Amino acid sequence: xxxxxxxxxxxxxxxxxxxxxxxxxxxxxxxxxxxxxxxxxxxxxxxxxxxxxxxxxxxxxxxxxxxxxxxxxxxxxxxxxxxxxxxxxxxxxxxxxxxxxxxxxxxxxxxxxxxxxxxxxxxxxx
Amino acid sequence: xxxxxxxxxxxxxxxxxxxxxxxxxxxxxxxxxxxxxxxxxxxxxxxxxxxxxxxxxxxxxxxxxxxxxxxxxxxxxxxxxxxxxxxxxxxxxxxxxxxxxxxxxxxxxxxxxxxxxxxxxxxxxx
DNA sequence: CAGGATCCTATCCGATACTG
DNA sequence: CAGTATCGGATAGGATCCTG
Numbered sequence: 001x002x003x004x005x006x007x008x009x010x011x012x013x014x015x016x017x018x019x020x021x022x023x024x025x026x027x028x029x030x031x032x033x034x035x036x037x038x039x040x041x042x043x044x045x046x047x048x049x050x051x052x053x054x055x056x057x058x059x060x061x062x063x064x065x066x067x068x069x070x071x072x073x074x075x076x077x078x079x080x081x082x083x084x085x086x087x088x089x090x091x092x093x094x095x096x097x098x099x100x101x102x103x104x105x106x107x108x109x110x111x112x113x114x115x116x117x118x119x120x121x122x123x124x125x126x
Numbered sequence: 127x128x129x130x131x132x133x134x135x136x137x138x139x140x141x142x143x144x145x146x147x148x149x150x151x152x153x154x155x156x157x158x159x160x161x162x163x164x165x166x167x168x169x170x171x172x173x174x175x176x177x178x179x180x181x182x183x184x185x186x187x188x189x190x191x192x193x194x195x196x197x198x199x200x201x202x203x204x205x206x207x208x209x210x211x212x213x214x215x216x217x218x219x220x221x222x223x224x225x226x227x228x229x230x231x232x233x234x235x236x237x238x239x240x241x242x243x244x245x246x247x248x249x250x251x252x
Numbered sequence: 253c254a255g256g257a258t259c260c261t262a263t264c265c266g267a268t269a270c271t272g
Numbered sequence: 273c274a275g276t277a278t279c280g281g282a283t284a285g286g287a288t289c290c291t292g
Contacts, residue, residue, distance in 0.1 A: 024243060025236070025239050025240045025243050028239050028243070029164065029235070029236060029239055030161070032235065032239070033159035033160075033164055033235075034159075035156075035264085035265085038155065038159060050273085050274090051273070051274055051275075052273070052274080062265070062266050062267075063266095063274080063275070063276095064265070064266070064267090064275095064276085064277095065264085065265060065266080066275095067274080067275060067276080068265090083274095086273095087272095087273090088273040088274080089272085089273055089274060089275090090273070090274085091273080091274060091275085098242055101238055101242075102235060102238050102239060102242075104234075105231035105232070105234040105235040105238065106231070106235065108230075108231040108234070109155070109158065109159075109228060109231035109232065109235075110151070110155060112227055112228050112231065113151050113154050113155055113158070113228060114151045116224055116227075116228075117151050117154070161284080161285085162285095176253085176254090177253070177254050177255075178253065178254080187285095188285065188286050188287075189254085189255070189256095189286095190255090190256090190285070190286070190287090191284085191285060191286080192255095193254080193255055193256080194284095194285090209254095212253095213253090213292095214253040214254080214292095215253060215254060215255095215292080216253070216254085217253080217254060217255085
Protein backbone atom coordinates (compact mmCIF):
# COMPACT_ATOMS: atom_id res chain seq x y z
CA UNK A 1 0.00 0.00 0.00
CA UNK A 2 1.91 2.97 -1.27
CA UNK A 3 5.04 1.74 0.46
CA UNK A 4 7.47 3.60 2.70
CA UNK A 5 10.26 5.41 1.00
CA UNK A 6 13.06 4.79 3.44
CA UNK A 7 14.89 7.99 2.68
CA UNK A 8 17.40 8.89 5.29
CA UNK A 9 17.04 12.24 6.93
CA UNK A 10 19.76 14.81 6.59
CA UNK A 11 21.36 16.34 9.65
CA UNK A 12 20.08 19.45 11.34
CA UNK A 13 16.40 18.73 11.63
CA UNK A 14 16.05 15.92 14.10
CA UNK A 15 14.09 18.06 16.52
CA UNK A 16 10.59 16.74 16.12
CA UNK A 17 11.73 14.06 13.82
CA UNK A 18 9.61 11.16 14.74
CA UNK A 19 10.19 8.41 12.21
CA UNK A 20 7.03 8.92 10.26
CA UNK A 21 6.97 8.44 6.55
CA UNK A 22 10.38 6.88 6.28
CA UNK A 23 9.64 4.03 8.63
CA UNK A 24 9.01 0.37 7.83
CA UNK A 25 6.40 0.18 10.57
CA UNK A 26 4.42 2.69 8.53
CA UNK A 27 3.11 -0.06 6.28
CA UNK A 28 1.88 -2.22 9.11
CA UNK A 29 0.32 0.75 10.86
CA UNK A 30 -1.36 1.67 7.61
CA UNK A 31 -2.81 -1.81 7.28
CA UNK A 32 -3.97 -1.95 10.85
CA UNK A 33 -5.56 1.48 10.76
CA UNK A 34 -6.90 1.07 7.25
CA UNK A 35 -10.57 1.67 6.55
CA UNK A 36 -11.46 -1.98 7.04
CA UNK A 37 -8.45 -3.39 8.84
CA UNK A 38 -9.62 -1.97 12.14
CA UNK A 39 -12.94 -3.74 11.99
CA UNK A 40 -11.55 -7.04 10.74
CA UNK A 41 -9.17 -7.14 13.66
CA UNK A 42 -11.79 -6.13 16.19
CA UNK A 43 -14.24 -8.67 14.79
CA UNK A 44 -11.73 -11.47 15.03
CA UNK A 45 -10.94 -10.69 18.63
CA UNK A 46 -14.10 -12.34 19.88
CA UNK A 47 -13.82 -15.48 17.75
CA UNK A 48 -12.36 -16.97 14.59
CA UNK A 49 -14.58 -16.38 11.59
CA UNK A 50 -15.13 -17.65 8.10
CA UNK A 51 -15.07 -15.42 5.09
CA UNK A 52 -18.80 -14.90 4.80
CA UNK A 53 -19.14 -14.51 8.54
CA UNK A 54 -16.66 -11.68 8.42
CA UNK A 55 -18.46 -10.13 5.51
CA UNK A 56 -21.71 -10.19 7.42
CA UNK A 57 -20.10 -9.05 10.61
CA UNK A 58 -18.59 -5.99 9.01
CA UNK A 59 -21.56 -4.36 7.45
CA UNK A 60 -20.88 -2.48 4.29
CA UNK A 61 -17.64 -4.13 3.27
CA UNK A 62 -17.41 -5.53 -0.23
CA UNK A 63 -15.91 -8.93 -0.96
CA UNK A 64 -13.14 -7.26 -2.80
CA UNK A 65 -12.07 -5.10 0.09
CA UNK A 66 -12.47 -7.90 2.57
CA UNK A 67 -10.17 -10.26 0.71
CA UNK A 68 -7.76 -7.44 -0.01
CA UNK A 69 -7.67 -6.41 3.61
CA UNK A 70 -7.32 -9.97 4.81
CA UNK A 71 -4.46 -10.61 2.43
CA UNK A 72 -2.56 -7.64 3.78
CA UNK A 73 -3.17 -8.64 7.37
CA UNK A 74 -2.10 -12.22 6.71
CA UNK A 75 1.08 -10.99 5.08
CA UNK A 76 1.80 -8.87 8.12
CA UNK A 77 1.30 -11.97 10.25
CA UNK A 78 -1.53 -10.34 12.15
CA UNK A 79 -4.07 -12.85 10.91
CA UNK A 80 -3.81 -16.55 10.04
CA UNK A 81 -5.79 -18.32 7.37
CA UNK A 82 -6.85 -21.98 7.42
CA UNK A 83 -8.30 -23.73 4.40
CA UNK A 84 -10.51 -26.80 4.74
CA UNK A 85 -10.44 -28.47 1.31
CA UNK A 86 -14.05 -29.62 1.44
CA UNK A 87 -16.85 -28.93 -0.99
CA UNK A 88 -17.85 -26.27 -0.63
CA UNK A 89 -14.51 -25.00 0.64
CA UNK A 90 -14.22 -23.45 4.06
CA UNK A 91 -11.70 -20.81 4.91
CA UNK A 92 -11.33 -19.62 8.44
CA UNK A 93 -9.49 -16.57 9.71
CA UNK A 94 -8.24 -15.76 13.16
CA UNK A 95 -5.78 -13.58 15.00
CA UNK A 96 -2.18 -14.59 15.49
CA UNK A 97 -0.52 -13.80 18.78
CA UNK A 98 0.86 -10.66 17.20
CA UNK A 99 -2.57 -9.76 15.89
CA UNK A 100 -4.09 -10.19 19.31
CA UNK A 101 -1.37 -8.09 20.82
CA UNK A 102 -1.75 -5.33 18.28
CA UNK A 103 -5.53 -5.25 18.19
CA UNK A 104 -5.78 -4.75 21.91
CA UNK A 105 -5.00 -1.03 21.76
CA UNK A 106 -7.52 -0.83 18.97
CA UNK A 107 -10.39 -1.93 21.16
CA UNK A 108 -9.15 0.42 23.84
CA UNK A 109 -9.20 3.24 21.32
CA UNK A 110 -12.64 2.31 20.17
CA UNK A 111 -13.95 2.06 23.71
CA UNK A 112 -12.62 5.44 24.68
CA UNK A 113 -14.23 7.08 21.71
CA UNK A 114 -17.63 5.48 22.16
CA UNK A 115 -17.48 6.18 25.87
CA UNK A 116 -17.00 9.83 25.17
CA UNK A 117 -19.72 9.96 22.56
CA UNK A 118 -22.13 8.33 24.96
CA UNK A 119 -21.30 10.88 27.63
CA UNK A 120 -21.89 13.62 25.11
CA UNK A 121 -25.33 12.30 24.28
CA UNK A 122 -26.38 12.15 27.89
CA UNK A 123 -25.13 15.68 28.37
CA UNK A 124 -27.05 16.85 25.35
CA UNK A 125 -30.27 15.32 26.61
CA UNK A 126 -30.02 17.19 29.88
CA UNK B 127 -14.90 11.91 5.29
CA UNK B 128 -17.29 9.67 3.41
CA UNK B 129 -19.66 9.74 6.37
CA UNK B 130 -21.46 6.88 8.01
CA UNK B 131 -24.76 5.89 6.54
CA UNK B 132 -26.62 5.23 9.73
CA UNK B 133 -28.87 2.58 8.26
CA UNK B 134 -30.61 0.54 10.86
CA UNK B 135 -30.10 -3.20 10.75
CA UNK B 136 -33.02 -5.52 10.23
CA UNK B 137 -33.78 -8.24 12.73
CA UNK B 138 -32.43 -11.75 12.53
CA UNK B 139 -28.73 -11.20 11.97
CA UNK B 140 -27.36 -9.77 15.16
CA UNK B 141 -24.89 -12.63 15.63
CA UNK B 142 -21.60 -10.98 14.89
CA UNK B 143 -23.20 -7.66 14.56
CA UNK B 144 -20.70 -5.31 16.00
CA UNK B 145 -21.77 -1.75 15.35
CA UNK B 146 -19.50 -1.11 12.45
CA UNK B 147 -20.55 1.00 9.53
CA UNK B 148 -23.75 2.26 11.04
CA UNK B 149 -22.15 3.81 14.08
CA UNK B 150 -21.57 7.49 14.90
CA UNK B 151 -18.21 6.65 16.43
CA UNK B 152 -17.17 5.51 12.98
CA UNK B 153 -16.46 9.08 11.94
CA UNK B 154 -14.22 9.82 14.87
CA UNK B 155 -12.45 6.51 14.50
CA UNK B 156 -11.95 7.31 10.84
CA UNK B 157 -10.40 10.66 11.68
CA UNK B 158 -8.18 9.24 14.35
CA UNK B 159 -6.99 6.35 12.23
CA UNK B 160 -6.80 8.38 9.05
CA UNK B 161 -3.60 8.37 7.06
CA UNK B 162 -2.29 11.49 8.76
CA UNK B 163 -4.43 11.74 11.87
CA UNK B 164 -2.41 9.06 13.60
CA UNK B 165 0.85 10.95 13.19
CA UNK B 166 -0.57 14.32 14.08
CA UNK B 167 -1.89 12.94 17.34
CA UNK B 168 1.30 11.09 18.15
CA UNK B 169 3.40 14.14 17.32
CA UNK B 170 1.35 16.34 19.59
CA UNK B 171 1.68 13.97 22.50
CA UNK B 172 5.21 15.08 23.26
CA UNK B 173 4.55 18.80 22.98
CA UNK B 174 2.33 21.47 21.48
CA UNK B 175 3.42 22.45 18.00
CA UNK B 176 2.95 25.20 15.48
CA UNK B 177 1.73 24.57 11.99
CA UNK B 178 5.11 24.49 10.31
CA UNK B 179 6.58 22.46 13.13
CA UNK B 180 3.95 19.85 12.58
CA UNK B 181 4.57 19.90 8.87
CA UNK B 182 8.26 19.30 9.43
CA UNK B 183 7.65 16.74 12.09
CA UNK B 184 5.45 14.65 9.88
CA UNK B 185 7.60 14.11 6.88
CA UNK B 186 5.77 13.79 3.63
CA UNK B 187 2.55 15.52 4.59
CA UNK B 188 1.33 18.32 2.36
CA UNK B 189 0.02 21.58 3.77
CA UNK B 190 -3.37 20.75 2.40
CA UNK B 191 -3.65 17.45 4.17
CA UNK B 192 -2.22 18.86 7.36
CA UNK B 193 -4.75 21.65 7.62
CA UNK B 194 -7.53 19.33 6.55
CA UNK B 195 -6.55 16.73 9.12
CA UNK B 196 -6.17 19.34 11.83
CA UNK B 197 -9.56 20.80 11.05
CA UNK B 198 -11.20 17.41 11.45
CA UNK B 199 -9.39 16.73 14.71
CA UNK B 200 -10.30 20.13 16.10
CA UNK B 201 -13.93 19.55 15.21
CA UNK B 202 -13.85 16.25 17.03
CA UNK B 203 -12.42 18.07 20.03
CA UNK B 204 -9.29 15.97 19.96
CA UNK B 205 -7.06 18.94 19.25
CA UNK B 206 -7.25 22.59 20.27
CA UNK B 207 -6.06 25.52 18.21
CA UNK B 208 -4.68 28.79 19.54
CA UNK B 209 -4.10 31.83 17.36
CA UNK B 210 -1.60 34.54 18.29
CA UNK B 211 -2.62 37.58 16.24
CA UNK B 212 0.93 38.78 15.68
CA UNK B 213 2.72 39.44 12.42
CA UNK B 214 3.53 36.99 11.18
CA UNK B 215 0.68 35.06 12.78
CA UNK B 216 1.36 32.11 15.01
CA UNK B 217 -1.00 29.21 15.35
CA UNK B 218 -0.35 26.52 17.88
CA UNK B 219 -1.97 23.14 18.17
CA UNK B 220 -2.14 20.78 21.10
CA UNK B 221 -4.07 17.84 22.44
CA UNK B 222 -7.23 18.26 24.43
CA UNK B 223 -7.86 15.97 27.35
CA UNK B 224 -9.95 13.81 25.08
CA UNK B 225 -7.19 13.82 22.48
CA UNK B 226 -4.64 12.77 25.04
CA UNK B 227 -6.92 10.04 26.22
CA UNK B 228 -7.61 8.74 22.74
CA UNK B 229 -4.07 8.98 21.43
CA UNK B 230 -2.71 6.87 24.22
CA UNK B 231 -3.81 3.58 22.67
CA UNK B 232 -2.33 4.86 19.44
CA UNK B 233 1.16 5.07 20.85
CA UNK B 234 0.67 1.69 22.42
CA UNK B 235 -0.31 0.32 19.04
CA UNK B 236 2.65 1.95 17.41
CA UNK B 237 5.04 0.68 20.07
CA UNK B 238 3.83 -2.87 19.78
CA UNK B 239 4.29 -2.86 16.04
CA UNK B 240 7.78 -1.35 16.04
CA UNK B 241 8.78 -3.64 18.88
CA UNK B 242 7.86 -6.63 16.81
CA UNK B 243 9.57 -5.33 13.71
CA UNK B 244 12.73 -4.72 15.68
CA UNK B 245 12.64 -8.25 17.02
CA UNK B 246 12.21 -9.49 13.47
CA UNK B 247 15.29 -7.65 12.29
CA UNK B 248 17.46 -9.02 15.03
CA UNK B 249 16.20 -12.48 14.22
CA UNK B 250 16.97 -11.98 10.56
CA UNK B 251 20.51 -10.90 11.29
CA UNK B 252 21.26 -14.04 13.26
C1' DC C 253 3.70 32.14 8.88
C1' DA C 254 -0.68 29.87 8.25
C1' DG C 255 -3.67 28.60 5.37
C1' DG C 256 -7.48 28.74 1.42
C1' DA C 257 -8.47 27.86 -3.64
C1' DT C 258 -7.60 25.41 -7.64
C1' DC C 259 -6.18 21.74 -10.56
C1' DC C 260 -5.00 17.29 -11.49
C1' DT C 261 -3.65 12.52 -10.68
C1' DA C 262 -3.43 8.14 -8.13
C1' DT C 263 -5.94 5.09 -5.50
C1' DC C 264 -9.67 3.46 -3.15
C1' DC C 265 -13.53 1.07 -3.35
C1' DG C 266 -18.09 -0.68 -4.81
C1' DA C 267 -20.77 -3.23 -8.45
C1' DT C 268 -20.80 -6.75 -11.45
C1' DA C 269 -19.42 -10.90 -13.63
C1' DC C 270 -16.82 -15.02 -13.58
C1' DT C 271 -13.98 -19.33 -11.53
C1' DG C 272 -12.57 -23.56 -8.68
C1' DC D 273 -18.38 -20.98 -0.39
C1' DA D 274 -14.46 -18.21 -1.29
C1' DG D 275 -12.63 -15.90 -3.80
C1' DT D 276 -10.39 -13.28 -8.63
C1' DA D 277 -10.89 -9.90 -12.69
C1' DT D 278 -12.44 -5.90 -14.61
C1' DC D 279 -14.60 -1.52 -14.91
C1' DG D 280 -15.83 3.05 -13.54
C1' DG D 281 -17.06 6.66 -10.24
C1' DA D 282 -15.70 8.87 -5.99
C1' DT D 283 -12.29 10.48 -3.10
C1' DA D 284 -7.67 11.22 -1.25
C1' DG D 285 -4.05 13.69 -1.67
C1' DG D 286 0.04 16.26 -3.97
C1' DA D 287 1.63 20.65 -6.42
C1' DT D 288 1.16 25.18 -7.17
C1' DC D 289 -0.44 29.73 -6.61
C1' DC D 290 -2.46 33.19 -3.80
C1' DT D 291 -3.97 35.87 0.56
C1' DG D 292 -4.16 38.05 5.41
